[in-house]
Amino acid sequence: MLKEQLSFGLARLAALARQDDWRAGEVEGLTPTQGDILRTLLRRPDGLRLTALASHLHITQPTASDAVAALERKGLVQKRADPADGRALLLRVTRGGRALAQRWPLSFGLVVDALQPDDQAAMLGVVTRAIHTLQRRGAISPQRMCLSCRYFTPNVHGGTSQPHHCRFIDAPLSDGDLRVDCPEHEAA
Numbered sequence: 001m002l003k004e005q006l007s008f009g010l011a012r013l014a015a016l017a018r019q020d021d022w023r024a025g026e027v028e029g030l031t032p033t034q035g036d037i038l039r040t041l042l043r044r045p046d047g048l049r050l051t052a053l054a055s056h057l058h059i060t061q062p063t064a065s066d067a068v069a070a071l072e073r074k075g076l077v078q079k080r081a082d083p084a085d086g087r088a089l090l091l092r093v094t095r096g097g098r099a100l101a102q103r104w105p106l107s108f109g110l111v112v113d114a115l116q117p118d119d120q121a122a123m124l125g126v127v128t129r130a131i132h133t134l135q136r137r138g139a140i141s142p143q144r145m146c147l148s149c150r151y152f153t154p155n156v157h158g159g160t161s162q163p164h165h166c167r168f169i170d171a172p173l174s175d176g177d178l179r180v181d182c183p184e185h186e187a188a
């Protein structure tokens, strides 16, 4: 019963979020996948290879390739040679792509905004633990998140509102401070 109702609820929220992505896409002339790619590349200023992008977004390489080609035609994404391997290409957002990605609404923004700050923090803890479990099972590609980071020490400040610690910034973290995508992440 609990699992069933939770599953129904999550499915409704996911459907709403996707619908919202399509609505934003109509305004900007992009599909939700193209919007996801722009958002992802915005957070990867050093660029990302197509295979890594497809894996990160859980889409096939042909789907990623088609979406990237459409973004290139619109002047929002460009390919550059990878300095680490001249035969490989890195995808980067252009200036126009960066501007569009920055005004593109957050996916699940409607859902997140419907929650109180305390619930947002609690939900972030639940979501990061779920992603970490799925990552260990191989169901989701590795994410740059605290729970898989070598700088992360969980539950070292017991009895406080910030029980975890990040050794990179040498600061305590609450559940609401946990990162799902952190540029300073290094795999544990």
Ligand code: SF4
Residues within 6 Å of the ligand: 144, 145, 146, 147, 149, 150, 151, 152, 153, 165, 166, 167, 168, 169, 179, 182, 183, 184, 185, 186
């Ligand atoms: S470096 Fe980033 S991912 Fe790693 S523990 Fe600190 S905040 Fe989390």
